Amino acid sequence: MISPRMASGMQEKQYTPSLLSFFVYNPSFGSREGEEEKKILFYHPSEVEKNEKIRNVGLCEAIVQFTRTFCPTKPAKSLHTQKNRQFFFEAEDSFWIVMVVRNPMVEKPNKDGRPPTIEYQEEEILDTVYGAVLRECYSMYKLFNGTFGRAMEAGGVELLMQKLDKFFYRYLQTLHLQSCDLLDVFGGIAFFPLDKMTYLKIQSFVNRVEESLSLIKYTAFLYNDQLIWSGLEQDDMRILYKYLTTSLFPRHSEPELAGRDSPLRPEVAGNLLHYGRFLTGPANLKDPEAKFRFPRIFVNTEDSYEELHLIVYKAMSAAVCFMISASVELTREFCEQLDGLVGPQLTLLASDICEQYNVNRRISGPDKEPQFKFIYFNHMNLAEKSTIHMRKTASVSLTSVHPDLMKILGDINCDFARVDEDEEIIVKAMTDYWVVGKKSDQRELYVILNQKNANLIEVNGSSSHMFSWLYLLIPTLSTTFSSWTERNKGKNCTKKRERKRDGERAMDCFTTLKLSALQGVMTASV
Amino acid sequence: MSEEHYLELCENPVQFENASSVNNVFFDEANKQVFAVRSGGATGVVVKGPDDKNSVAFRMDDKGEVKCIKFSIGNKILAVQRTPKSVDFISFIPDYPHLECSQECKMKNASILGFCWTNWNEIVFVTDQGIEFYQVLPDKRSLKLLKSQSVNVNWYMYCPETAVILLSTTAQGNVLQPFAFKSGTMSKMPKFEIELPVVPKPAKPNLTERDIAVHVVPREGSYKKTNVLKLNTTGKFALNVVDNLVVVHHQSSQTSIIFDIKLREPDCALNVHQPVLPGRSIHPYRIPLTGLAAVPTQPPVPCELCILYETFSPACLTCAVCSPFASGYLWYLQVKLPPTVNLLQDKGKLMDFLLRRRDCKMVILSVCAQMLNGGDKGGLPVVATVFDKLNQVYKEYLEAEQTYTVATESGPSRGSAARERPVRTQAVIDQSDMYTHVLSSFSEKKDTSHKFIIAVLMEYIRSLNQVQITVQHYLYELVIKMLVQHNLFYMLHQFLQYHVLSDSKPLACLLLSLESTYPPAHQLSLDMLKRLSTANDEIVEVLLSRQQVLGALRFIRSVGGHGNISARKFLDAARQTADQMLFYTIFRFFEQRNMRLRGNPSFIPGEHCEEHVVYFKQVFGEQALMKQVTV
Secondary structure, eight states: OEEEEEEETEEEEEOOOOOEEEEOOGGGGSTTOGGGGGGGGEEEEEEHHHHHHHHHHHHHHHHHHHTTOTTTTTTTOOOOOOEEEEEEEETTTTEEEEEEEEEEEEOOOGGGGGOEEEOOOGGGOOOHHHHHHHHHHHHHHHHHHHHHHHHHHHHHHHHHHHHHHHHHHHHGGGOGGGGGOOHHHHHHHHHHBOOOOHHHHHHHHHHHHHHSSEEEEEEEEEEEEEEEESOOOHHHHHHHHHHIIIIIITTTTHHHHHTTSSSOOOETTTEEEOOOSSSSOOOOOTTTTTTOOOOOOEEEEETEEEEEEEEEEEEETEEEEEEEEESOOOOOHHHHHHHHHHHHHHHHHHHHHHHHHHHHHHHHHHOOOOOOEEEETTTTEEEESSSSSSEOOOSSSSESHHHHHHHHHHHHHHHHHHHHHOEEEEETTSSSSEEEEEETTTTTEEEEEEEEOOOHHHHHHHHHHHHHHHHSSSGGGGGGSSSSSOOOOOOOOOSSSOOSSOOOOHHHGGOOOOGGGGTTSSSSSS | GGGOEEEEESSOOOEEOOOOOOOOEETTTTEEEEEEEEGGGGEEEEOOSSGGGEEEOOOOOOOOOOOOOOOOTTEEEEEOOOOSEEEEEEEEOOOOOOOOOEOOOTTTTOOOEEEEEEEEEEEEETTTTTTEEEEEGGTTTEEEEEEEEEEEOOOEEEEEEEEEEEEEEEESSHHHHHHETTEEEEEEEOOOOOOOOSSSSSSOOOOOOTTOOOOOOOSSOOOOOEEEEOOOOSEEEEEEEEEEEEEEEETTTTTEEEEEOOOOOSOSSSSSEESSSBBBOOOOOOOOOOOOTTTTSSOOOOOHHHHHHOOOTTTTTSSEEEOOOSEEEEEEEEEEEEHHHHOOOOOOHHHHHHSSSSSSSHHHHHHHHHHHHHTTTTHHHHHHHHHHHHHHHHHHHHHHHHHHHHHHSOOGGGOOOOOOOOOTTTOOOHHHIIIIIHHHHTTTTTSSHHHHHHHHHHHHHHHHHHTTOOHHHHHHHHHHHHHHHHHOOOHHHHHHHTOOSOHHHHHHHHHHHTTTTTTTHHHHHHHHHHHHHSSSHHHHHHHHTTTTHHHHHHHHHHHOOGGGGGGGHHHHHHHHHTOOHHHHHHHHHHHHHHHHHHHOOOOOOOOHHHHHHHOOOOOOOOSSSSSOOOO
């Protein structure tokens, strides 16, 4: 992760944060002296020498133990050092996961052949962001493997170690620590905006399929990688959504693009041709060699602890996840039945939604780049919307703004997390950018504006205007505007923070909306 | 088996004396009257209609054998045919003498096939050589020929409802010539030809009245053969029309089958109808024995159905006449809906059929309940079809009602004749019908999976939405109740998120009450209240109850209602938080408001804020009170 940058004639090398090590341990497994190695269940990179592993694990254990003396319920979550940062997470009782991230750094070459100076940028990475990444690692593991505890019950330490090894070996390669940001903190779900009628049609479709294929326990419906319906509980859906959108869908996106422009389904002997296909399981139903094995996932691990087959079926841009109890053997007949039932209906439904979506877009006018960018998140339903991020792919998440600005967003988020009250923060960044953050009840909104020579009052005015814009965009935002308080959060850093003079101004702008063009942009709320 | 008889005879038949050597019985279809003429009228004529209003008894002179006898509309004039050439008329107008006159048909060598009254004083003679249209002038004791038309006639049919006479002409009898009559005018309508059946439909050497091909005869425009009834049998048939159904009685098999000509395949000009239901005989009727001969313990005599079938009057449209015993009976034929439910398996077709019947409401509702409870195969798609059909009718009614309201509100100035208020037929099954008779009891079923119940409720809501009917909140409440009962809060949340459960105050309050079990309900509820924009007071109350005093104040300011809010309410809430700075802020806010409203920061006695003023002075000192600015 080296991005050379030319600065003042001298070649500087910029290093982004990267994963140094990642390990899982349970202190109770090797409590006697000399048996410390038994504590370690997984260690990445595996080639590290044994004693170093033991030392590192021991250090973490000690830090956690030590900080417990100050607050027994909340031991240390991270350790900041000059070169790196360690994150601790007790995933299950006595099972700890530790992630060590190397701080970003700048390598400045020196004259006269002396070794280059390395400057570590310790303050550049955020605890909240990487803490969230670490928790997500565990959630993802749990989704596909169940809890550590269950693995212990089933096959002891050996099985658990096997599972950890198998999962994290691949998973850690897909971690892209350099592009983690505020969205990782939220871990939200993008909901597809949809009118009531189409939504009800989807409901009806889901209900019918679940009725005729009674094996199906849960269903989730997505369109354009955005969620429309989830039969799973929120937390399970959150991680499944993450898997689908960052891993499974991107892998299958190319054939999809090819299929979209082909002519409309011709009718062949009363049998509708359709675009439906399995994203998990058999690639081709007609293939006599096809295997009918689907990934298994674990949900509701807190109470009913269910193991399920995950069938992901897609037609055009509509994807449906069917989840079936893992105790059932899935056969070719079942898959054919499902294909025959769901394929034609889903193809029709997908073109319905597409039509509806285009109508809405036409109403809302031509796509114009708005003068600002925003991230919205609602803790209550995990609804997330970002105009900052491009399409997230498996490999990298692209943002359209400078990392420094993303850092400011993260900072504001940390500030919000510290107190329970509603607040609003306005930050002037170095490059004519203004960043406005608002928090109300369960909702957070971050806006980045670029206005040259703007003063606070103007920023306040235009941000208010924007919030009212967003009010139309996101109907359920409404109460956001009813309970803002302004708080002064002075902080001396490279950015200038100013107290907002009158928080209420934002609300007053409500009446001045004239954005009828935006009506219908989003018929569904998030 | 008795459950299978979907046709029955009415409870109270018209009873009349049986035909005999001295007694002639005639049936006038137009007025549904039975005439019993004894000894040519000399010993009395008894006229009985379906109700007592139409019953008359009188005597007339015996001038020969009566061939046909009919009253004009309203029993004003009696026409009696005794010879093949002439008809006699007797005036029955009240307060007029019983004047008599006679009229011969104008055409030479013609013999009268029959006559029909088209009005109280207008009559049409149908002869074998044409038709003659007369007006009877009772006071002048004469008839005036209004119009006549010469044409060869084999047989004729008269439809009293539309006043149309259908003549069978040409040698083969397959060209039908209709004439329409309307207050003194006779208009010839385009004739049409009937393809003589080649297929084993009722095949006869030539077309007689008993062949069946139903033609919808429009008042204007050209005819199309629109409906063909497929009987699949041969033999003698009789036809009745009951409740907009064509009932065909087949004599040899003694069954009746019904056709619903409105049940049609779309995009098909010619409808070939199969019987709606499998053929069944009419429910056996038992004639109670009355009179001296009746022994109390003797069971009623079952009426022999074969006799019934044999005696069907071919021309009789809504009544069946029979004379199996000493006396004759005239029945109305009725369609019983409940037995049809089991005979028609296709629920969609069944709904189409039932929705067009007269007394269908309870039957439809029971079909719905049975469909949901009985674990009927077909499941949700069938449920959806049924709901869609019901709601389509419901919607059509609502729309008609709407246009009527708009029309009446805009006043009669539009020039168009005052519209008639749309009639709410039994087929209009609204949300409350559905709720009370079907859904509420269904949702309490213990043995049905909640998944299915919710799916059905959502299906009903979807169906209503599809035809743009506003869903009543009690349906939403039912859904919410189900979801809450089974801890499916996340589902509920998603429904609300997509506004599937539309905003309303009752719904918002319901959500608020769920807050303790599901905290996010609070946000959902407040959002809903805010969107309603008529519930600002409620929002303030909610915020105050959660001690969000500043929030409440900001909200009320944002909607511009802070001028006349109760200061006491806010100060009370601020005091309760035990946050002195908050109390100070709120207090100061109201002082400033008072200043702006009245030019004086102090509270007026009506606001009952004295204790708060005292408290304020106690905590912050007297000098902290805002001073009135004096110029």
